[in-house]
Amino acid sequence: MRIAILEDDLTQSEMLKWVLESVNHKCYTFATFKTFQTALYRDSFDLVLLDWVLPDNSGPKVMQWIRETMHIKVPVLFITSKTDEENIVEALNAGADDYMIKPIRRGELVARVNALLRRAYPELTAPEVFDIAGLEFHPKFSTIVRHTNRVVMTQKEFDLALLLFRNLGKPLSRSHIQEAVWGRDTDLPSRTMDTHISRVRSKLSLKPEDGFRLTPVYGFGYKLEQVDADGKSKDFNAIRKQLEQGA
Known part of the structure; x- marks a missing residue:
């Protein structure tokens, strides 16, 4: 499946890409909301991994934009270092399908991504x-x-x-x-x-x-x-x- 990763930390982004591509997903990384937004003119994705803090926007606002703009409900997984319950609630209320807290564990990431894909594409x-x-x-x-x-x-x-x-x-x-x-x-x-x-x-x-x-x-x-x-x-x-x- 094709996965878009919005993460401005290059090390973190490459790690996420490596883990998911090791289990046969295809990943595309974006360091800013602008580059992801531009990519949607020419490309499409099956799932989005979204960091809470981006250089040009916040995760919840990007999440809201995704839900309002992409009329097909693409699953979104938040990945962030924020641990407060109010942040988790904010992300889920904005339309996120799941939420992971850094540092990311490889097995859990693969399991959560695959679970979201099975739910979104049951066939x-x-x-x-x-x-x-x-x-x-x-x-x-x-x-x-x-x-x-x-x-x-x-x-x-x-x-x-x-x-x-x-x-x-x-x-x-x-x-x-x-x-x-x-x-x-x-x-x-x-x-x-x-x-x-x-x-x-x-x-x-x-x-x-x-x-x-x-x-x-x-x-x-x-x-x-x-x-x-x-x-x-x-x-x-x-x-x-x-x-x-x-x-």
């Missing part, structure tokens, strides 16, 4: 066959059952479809999609991703008249969303506007 630990948005996913056979019809897909197409449905309604950056489906170090031609997106859209009939819309987000990536009979859904452009206003 990660789902059985061999599971349902998302009315579709049956069969990982063992890389197939999806739609309206009792078995849709046979290549492994990459299945992985891409699963990623999109796990993040239904959430804009995913191109780099997020590439890392999840093709791997971090793959030199992937742009057309390869676009071709796979087109195939998934066609095979699963991801069209507004069928209740779904899979669209490119200009300069960012793609988003799969459920829409009503009138094709109404939340607009990512409104989120980008909020980002610009807050920058």
Whole structure:
């Protein structure tokens, strides 16, 4: 999973990154709120680790901004040296999902991060066959059952479809999609991703008249969303506007 780490202490930041990447997560570090805010123009994350004190903002205020701006509820874990109950309550009231006190213990960090990810993305630990948005996913056979019809897909197409449905309604950056489906170090031609997106859209009939819309987000990536009979859904452009206003 892709994890954003907001921590201005370089030593602490690198330690957190090393621990989490040792258990196969992908981490991206930010020393200021501004750099994290800017990154959201082009990237997306599955979880955020947040320090209480940043050079250009406070953790609780950043937490509030995350909850107000990112309409998809990304789990957030506070990491801080503050131990007072009132600080813990403030962090949780601001929208944090969990709270850890420095010095961080490796095993506890991994356990808490994985627990948050399981809670936010329950299909990660789902059985061999599971349902998302009315579709049956069969990982063992890389197939999806739609309206009792078995849709046979290549492994990459299945992985891409699963990623999109796990993040239904959430804009995913191109780099997020590439890392999840093709791997971090793959030199992937742009057309390869676009071709796979087109195939998934066609095979699963991801069209507004069928209740779904899979669209490119200009300069960012793609988003799969459920829409009503009138094709109404939340607009990512409104989120980008909020980002610009807050920058």
